[in-house]
Structures are given as structure tokens and as C-alpha cells.
Amino acid sequence: MSLKGYESSYYADSANAKKDYPSLQGEVRTDICVIGAGFTGLSAALHLAEKGYSVSLLEAEKVGWGASGRNGGQVCQGHNMGHEEMIAKVGRPAADALWQMSLESVDLVKELIDxxxxxxxxxxxxxxxxxxxSHSKExxxxxxxxxxxLGYDAIRYVEPSEVAxxxxxxRYHAGEYWTEAAHLHPLNYALGLAAxxxxxxVKIYENSRVTEYHAGAGARVKTAEGEVRADYILLACNGYLGKLEPRIAGKIMPINNFILATEPLDEALCRKINRDDLAIADSRFVINYFKLSGDNRLLWGGGENYTTKFPSDIGSFVRKYMLEFYPELKDLRIDYGWGGTLAITLNRxxxxxxxxxxxxxxxxYSGHGVALATLGGKLMAEAVSGSAEKFDLFSKVPTPTFPGGTLLRFPGLVAGMLYYSMRDRFF
Structure with a gap:
């Protein structure tokens, strides 16, 4: 049975027992107000509270309701930007430090879970x-x-025969195997961080959508039925930022990604299609990714769109991507299909x-959200408490605004994505 207030998904149906948090009523005074109860906001709130700050966390829907509770659950080291490109943009010392922080992000997730x-x-x-x-050499x-x-040994190249x-x-031709990466049930991870x-x-308030806020001296954050007065405000809205903060909205593009969950598979089929129970992501620009759930369902992510609407039948929409690589799974029952909205940047x-x-x-976070959002929350907490060195390293990576800002970014992105989708299929 799905959790009340969540979009229907396998994750919601298999979520751990969860308490409901109240909505904000009246005026609250706190040291820090965090807006958004996904991985970033939950991590920031937790780390700030552990440092002794009073924290109020406002969520428009439910804890982990957005992409944090709907994603592929991959927790992997590295960045979308190549290290050599990063060196060109910020210099070798900063690029090396950012690489090390990607390793730290995965360790942080594991440490919090433990x-x-x-x-x-x-x-x-x-x-x-x-x-x-042609992608194997890369x-x-x-x-x-x-x-x-980089001197990193917890990774190896996998030859085509071993991948098979x-x-x-x-249908896959080589592999880059991250042996210390991980994967998980993202909604249960979010609920665990909230607990x-x-x-x-931390005082957590659900169903408390922020309508406006004012930073600076006497900072305040307003919802329909309440107000938080705080010393600091942390924005952790990601793909659901909307029009709340126009100064940063043009730095990101919300896009929709989709996942299906099959019926539970027998052990033999599980071992045939995923012998070592790994999380897999392929090299297409619009990637396919898959893993086995805790109860041996195949969770397959594939396809995107860039509108405000999801496909009417998400399971069928994603199924065609699965069958392109595993046509023998055509008779599997699709029990769930769902989507979520994430945020990408131009440089990823x-x-x-x-x-x-x-x-x-x-x-x-552009698809690296489980690990990097958890780290992002911790780094915001450190910056508030006076140790901003790591936060500032990320902030110095140039983040271009989408051409045309929020008004014209969608047509430009759709044209670009269609081009790369064609390259996925024909080149």
C-alpha cells in the first residue's frame, strides 16, 4: 500500500513505516530555515542540528516526495565533467579536490546509513x-x-566477453566497474535521514509550500499558514524550484525521467541478467539504467521528456527501452511505472x-544526486558554521545560465536533446 501523499511507485509501496510531519502553523524562530526535504535539505538539516543549530525544514509535499524518492538509487563516485576539462576550468589543485569530494560523497552516504x-x-x-x-575505447x-x-584503484575495465x-x-560491449560504488532504495534512504x-x-514541516522569502537582516520565510524567522536560509529545491528564486532559476533545467518495476523475478533470471547484483547505466546520452530491487524486481529507467506532463502509461513508455536490450523479457508483467523531475545544468x-x-x-546534480546532494547538504552546513572551503570549491566551477533564461531554455533543450537522441540511435 502506497504511502499517503506520495505519487504511486514501487518505492512508495515498499517504503518503511513513516510518520507524518505537521504543516507549519504560525510563527517560528530558528537559526536555520531549510527549504526542501530531499537529500540536500535533509542532509543539511541533520548536519546543522548535529553542530548545535536549531533548524526548521519546510517541504511543500512530503519528505522525499520529489526526485529524492523516485530515482534510480545509484551512488557512484566521479562527476559528469571529465577531470581534464575540470582542470582547464578551475586548475589542477581544485579539480583534484573536487574528485576527492566525489569519493567522499559515496563514503558519506554509506556512513550515514551505517x-x-x-x-x-x-x-x-x-x-x-x-x-x-565505438564507446568501448572511451x-x-x-x-x-x-x-x-588519479591513483584510484577501485575501478576496472571489463572486457566485452565478461560483460556478456x-x-x-x-548488446553491451564493455564496462567501467566501480567496485566501491553502491545502490539503494532512495525513498527509504530519505525517510531514514528524516528520522x-x-x-x-530538526523541526520538519510537510505540506508547507514556501510562497515567498526575504533574506538579509531579519530573514523570514512564508508559507500559506505560517512564517519562519531565521538567521540563514538554505535553498534545496532542485528541479522543483519553480519561480521561487529567479536569480538562480536559469542555472538549471527541470527534466523528467521515468522508471518501471517488473513483477518479482526468479533467482535464475536475476542471476542471468545481473549476475553480481550491480546497478547498471549505459553510455547513451539519454541513458538506460537498471538494477534489481530488494525483492528481485527489475527496476529499469529509460526515456525522458521536457514538458510539464508525464506519459499517460509510463510502464509502456519505458518498456520499449528495456526490450531493446532484453527482448526476452517481453512477457514480464510491469507492476509499476513512475516518473520524477530532476534538475540538470549546462555543464552537468x-x-x-x-x-x-x-x-x-x-x-x-544532473543525475548524480544521491551522493552529491547528500554531500551538498553537508557542505552547506559547513559553510554556515564557518568552514566554507569545500563549498566554495564547487561554487567556483563556472555554471552558465541557460540561453534565454527560464523563458527560452525549454525550446533550446528540446532541440539539443532530440539531436543527441538521434546520435544515440544512428551514430
């Missing part, structure tokens, strides 16, 4: 696979660069910024 005993189907291993033979060069230049043994198909934050003293790097002296933002 310390707070969060039950979220945590499993080990992520593999990126070549969807075309994966091999990527592995060699990380091993030889691991995934039961010859830990509340235990640490997270956008961190100090918009005003007491107003911070972290958003735009």
Missing part, C-alpha cells in the same frame, strides 16, 4: 556499460586515467552558490 541504521537495500557495485562498440581510457593519473557473462546479453534529523532536533556539474550573505543554494 550510523543511523537506515534500512534501504544498500548493495555494492555500479557498472557503466558501452551501448555501442570507457577503457576513462578507467586508465583514473588508475594512472555478467549481464546475459551481447535521524528529527532525532537530532552541481550548482552551489552563496546568493546573499545568509542565503545558500545547492542544486543541479
Amino acid at each position: 550510523r543511523h541504521q537506515i534500512s534501504c537495500d544498500l548493495k555494492q557495485g555500479v557498472m557503466h556499460v558501452a551501448a555501442k562498440p 570507457l577503457q581510457e576513462s578507467v586508465e586515467y583514473k588508475q594512472n593519473v 557473462d555478467m549481464l546475459g546479453t551481447h 535521524a534529523a528529527e532525532k537530532a532536533g 556539474m552541481p550548482y552551489f552558490d552563496r546568493v546573499e550573505e545568509n542565503l545558500f543554494v545547492a542544486q543541479g
Whole structure:
């Protein structure tokens, strides 16, 4: 039975027992007001409370209601921007530090799960696979660069024959296997962070959509039925920012991604299509990604759109991507299909910024949200408490505004995505 107030999904139906948090009523005084109860906001609130701050966390819907509770659950090291490109933009020392923080982000997720005993189907291993033979060399060069230049050994190149043994198909051509990466049930991870934050003293308010706020001296945040007065405001809205803060809205583009869940598979089929129980993501621009759930369902993500509406039958929409690589699964029953809205940036790097002296933002994780959003929340907490070095490293990565800002970004993105979708299929 799905949790009340959540969109229908496998994650909502398999969520751990959850308490409801009240909506904001009247005026509240707090040190920090966090807006958004996804991974960023939950992590920021938890880490701030552990530092002794009073924290109020406002969520327009329910804890983990957005992309944090609907995504593919992959927790992987690295960034979307290549290390050499990063060096060109920010210099070698900063690029090396950003690489190390990507490693820290995965360790942080594991540490929080262990310390707070969060039950979220945590499993080990992520593999990126070549969807075309021409992509294999890029994966091999990527592995060699990380091993030889970055000194990172928890990664290996997987030859086509071994990929076929691991995934039961010859439609993938090579692999980049991150042995210390992980995957999990994202909604249960979010709910676990919320429970830990509340235990640490955070006041969580659900169904409390922020209508306006004012930073600076005497900062205040308003909802329909209440107001928070705070010393600092942290924006953790990501793809659901909307028009709340026009100064940063043009830095991100909300896009929709979709997932299905099959009926539970027997053990033999599980081992055939995913021998080592890894999370898989392929090399297409509009990627396919899949994993096995805790109860042996195949969770497959595929396809995107860039409108305000989801397909009417998400399961059928995603199924065609699954069958392109595993046509033998055509008779599997599709039990769930759902979508979520994430935020991408033009350079596919997270956008961190100090918009005003007491107003911070972290958003735009571009598909790396489980690990980097958890880290982003921690770094905002550190910045508020006076240790902003790591936060500032991210903020110094240039984040271009989408051409045309919020008005024209959609037509430009759709044209670009259609081009790359054609490249996925024909080149």
C-alpha cells in the first residue's frame, strides 16, 4: 500500500513505516530555515542540528516526495565533467579536490546509513556499460586515467566477453566497474535521514509550500499558514524550484525521467541478467539504467521528456527501452511505472552558490544526486558554521545560465536533446 501523499511507485509501496510531519502553523524562530526535504535539505538539516543549530525544514509535499524518492538509487563516485576539462576550468589543485569530494560523497552516504541504521537495500557495485562498440575505447581510457593519473584503484575495465557473462546479453560491449560504488532504495534512504534529523532536533514541516522569502537582516520565510524567522536560509529545491528564486532559476533545467518495476523475478533470471547484483547505466546520452530491487524486481529507467506532463502509461513508455536490450523479457508483467523531475545544468556539474550573505543554494546534480546532494547538504552546513572551503570549491566551477533564461531554455533543450537522441540511435 502506497504511502499517503506520495505519487504511486514501487518505492512508495515498499517504503518503511513513516510518520507524518505537521504543516507549519504560525510563527517560528530558528537559526536555520531549510527549504526542501530531499537529500540536500535533509542532509543539511541533520548536519546543522548535529553542530548545535536549531533548524526548521519546510517541504511543500512530503519528505522525499520529489526526485529524492523516485530515482534510480545509484551512488557512484566521479562527476559528469571529465577531470581534464575540470582542470582547464578551475586548475589542477581544485579539480583534484573536487574528485576527492566525489569519493567522499559515496563514503558519506554509506556512513550515514551505517550510523543511523537506515534500512534501504544498500548493495555494492555500479557498472557503466558501452551501448555501442565505438564507446568501448572511451570507457577503457576513462578507467586508465583514473588508475594512472588519479591513483584510484577501485575501478576496472571489463572486457566485452565478461560483460556478456555478467549481464546475459551481447548488446553491451564493455564496462567501467566501480567496485566501491553502491545502490539503494532512495525513498527509504530519505525517510531514514528524516528520522535521524528529527532525532537530532530538526523541526520538519510537510505540506508547507514556501510562497515567498526575504533574506538579509531579519530573514523570514512564508508559507500559506505560517512564517519562519531565521538567521540563514538554505535553498534545496532542485528541479522543483519553480519561480521561487529567479536569480538562480536559469542555472538549471527541470527534466523528467521515468522508471518501471517488473513483477518479482526468479533467482535464475536475476542471476542471468545481473549476475553480481550491480546497478547498471549505459553510455547513451539519454541513458538506460537498471538494477534489481530488494525483492528481485527489475527496476529499469529509460526515456525522458521536457514538458510539464508525464506519459499517460509510463510502464509502456519505458518498456520499449528495456526490450531493446532484453527482448526476452517481453512477457514480464510491469507492476509499476513512475516518473520524477530532476534538475540538470549546462555543464552537468552541481550548482552551489552563496546568493546573499545568509542565503545558500545547492542544486543541479544532473543525475548524480544521491551522493552529491547528500554531500551538498553537508557542505552547506559547513559553510554556515564557518568552514566554507569545500563549498566554495564547487561554487567556483563556472555554471552558465541557460540561453534565454527560464523563458527560452525549454525550446533550446528540446532541440539539443532530440539531436543527441538521434546520435544515440544512428551514430
